[in-house]
Amino acid sequence: MLHEELIRRDAAAIAGVEKLRFFPATMKSGSGAHLTALDGRDYLDLTATWTAAGLGYGHPRVAAAVTEVLRGQPGAGLSIMHEPAVLLAERLLALAPGQGDRRVYLGHAGSDACDVALRCARHATGKRKIVAFNHSYHGGFGVAQAVSGVLVEGGAQVDPDAVFVPYPNPLRPHKGTVAESVADALAQVETALAGGDVAVVVVEPILADGGLVVPPPGFLAQLAELVHRFDTLLMIDEVKVGLARTGRMHAYEHDAVTPDIVCFGKSLGGGLPIGAAVGPAWVLDAPSASALLTMAGNPVCATAALAVLDELEEQDYASRAASLGAYFAERLRDLMAGGGVQGGRSAGYIGDVRGHGLYIGLELVLDRDTAAIASDMTRKVIYRMWQLGVTVFSVGENVLEITPPLVITRADIDTAIGVIDQAICDVADGAVNDAEVAAYSGW
Structure with a gap:
């Protein structure tokens, strides 16, 4: 109930000009690369709040x-x-x-x-x-x-x-x-x-x-x-x-x-x-x-x-970002090559994996051969990932912007890969409808 109440209050009080919403997230706290919702649910965060939380949430030194x-x-x-x-x-x-x-x-x-x-x-x-x-x-x-x-x-x-x-x-x-x-x-x-x-x-x-x-x-x-x-x-x-x-x-x-x-x-x-x-x-x-x-x-x-x-x-975070980013990109390219646990079905919708370090773009397409932009699918994949416990935003029309806090672990990355794979397949199967994402269309 607290979740729905905060959404209602937000709509009544916060100006629309400063809203760029992709899903109805209502968070109460954060630690490292994770956010905690009002209902206590844990979310792995791949946004770092548009990279502003580069060292994660609640870093003890800061x-x-x-x-x-x-x-x-x-x-x-x-x-x-x-x-x-x-x-x-x-x-x-x-x-x-x-x-x-x-x-x-x-x-x-x-x-x-x-x-x-x-x-x-x-x-x-x-x-x-x-x-x-x-x-x-x-x-x-x-x-x-x-x-x-x-x-x-x-x-x-x-x-x-x-x-x-x-x-x-x-x-x-x-x-x-x-x-x-x-x-x-x-x-x-x-x-x-x-x-x-x-x-x-x-x-x-x-x-x-x-x-x-x-x-x-x-x-x-x-x-x-x-x-x-x-x-x-x-x-x-x-x-x-x-x-x-x-x-x-x-x-x-x-x-x-x-x-x-x-x-x-x-x-x-x-x-x-x-x-x-x-x-x-x-x-x-x-x-x-x-x-x-x-x-x-x-x-x-x-x-x-x-x-x-x-x-x-x-702590040489640049080297950490280079190493973990290479691992994350490798796992994403494995998905693109058909290596996902969902029978490789997500591969056909992944048009490109690019970036440096922990600044990674996953471009979603309707067809690999034509590289047709999958803008509607992208919105729904983001929404579905949130439902599955991972937050991510998009840039352009069809690119998942993967920018986790630099404190993310390999285990977190493995979790994220599984959710990305499942979310793409779920959306392809119609798991998210237009009405659900209508109010959360991002850009």
């Missing part, structure tokens, strides 16, 4: 650090200096490679970190154009939202000076072959840069909410070389995929790229809201007092972020 600083907060960072913010900024400067005099903007989330970085790039260069990619996502408001392809395609107001170019998709090339798609995307970027009025090129190292697209090897390196040849700023958005998740501390390291500006968020706070942009001082230092969020860089969230970074580095 909880202890936050509890201690809460006993005597030294104000916030807007008009009063305090050590946690300075320590975090110094730590991020050391963590993110770069040259010259640099600064760190501390904010509330990846959204404002990206927004501030983009606005500062315009001010510093005196140029207006921003080159971004189709189906990209950089934030939920401001300039960051206005240059997010997945949002402007969904109806958000597009920035009048944004230039969108295709993001190369190895499974679904937008122009001929994969190589031709890469060449075309780079050619479109070069055309924009040749005008001399581009302030910054912003890119995700993996296209996240647009469908978890891993670019062809070398694409980011070629893009970086092109951008820097035109003496333009390259901004890489690591908000969702950074900080050890892909098996490297930074996802852009897979292509040996060094950005001019890099943005962090989500898992940086260990479940608390914080974001950061690291970039040249000549970009982020001016205009003074132009990015004023009263509690940005507050000591509680900054302390949580320091604890997160300590844990990630000391």
Whole structure:
């Protein structure tokens, strides 16, 4: 009864503009890679709350650090200096490679970190154009939202000076072959840069909410070389995929790229809201007092972020993500090859398995030969997985975004594989009807 009552109260009180629901989950607590519902049922979580809970739920190191600083907060960072913010900024400067005099903007989330970085790039260069990619996502408001392809395609107001170019998709090339798609995307970027009025090129190292697209090897390196040849700023958005998740501390390291500006968020706070942009001082230092969020860089969230970074580095979570991610992907590819316990029936609906580390996309299709997108099936598979005790979200129209907390175990992964296999087969057999998922259609 508590479950149904909370659903009713949520509908009556929480604004719809901030809801992206895939199933009627009503959780009361979490620990590690597991969530506990109001009725006491345990759920294995493959979302990490869109990667924000990178170290899982209730991590003891983060909880202890936050509890201690809460006993005597030294104000916030807007008009009063305090050590946690300075320590975090110094730590991020050391963590993110770069040259010259640099600064760190501390904010509330990846959204404002990206927004501030983009606005500062315009001010510093005196140029207006921003080159971004189709189906990209950089934030939920401001300039960051206005240059997010997945949002402007969904109806958000597009920035009048944004230039969108295709993001190369190895499974679904937008122009001929994969190589031709890469060449075309780079050619479109070069055309924009040749005008001399581009302030910054912003890119995700993996296209996240647009469908978890891993670019062809070398694409980011070629893009970086092109951008820097035109003496333009390259901004890489690591908000969702950074900080050890892909098996490297930074996802852009897979292509040996060094950005001019890099943005962090989500898992940086260990479940608390914080974001950061690291970039040249000549970009982020001016205009003074132009990015004023009263509690940005507050000591509680900054302390949580320091604890997160300590844990990630000391326990080498990047290597852990690489190893467990390889195992998870191997098990998924075994399903794709017909190795599931449901008689291999799920294989025909799995069109692709891709990703790095514990950032894995499972693309569902209606037919392997035609790769026809299974959008309706995807919604129902997510719903069915929730019914079976595993939570997962989707990106694009038909991609299960598998981003478990980095503390997930091999036993958890084995459990997840069995549920994915069963859920696909159950949905194919009609176990979930349209009415059940009507109110929980996600994107």
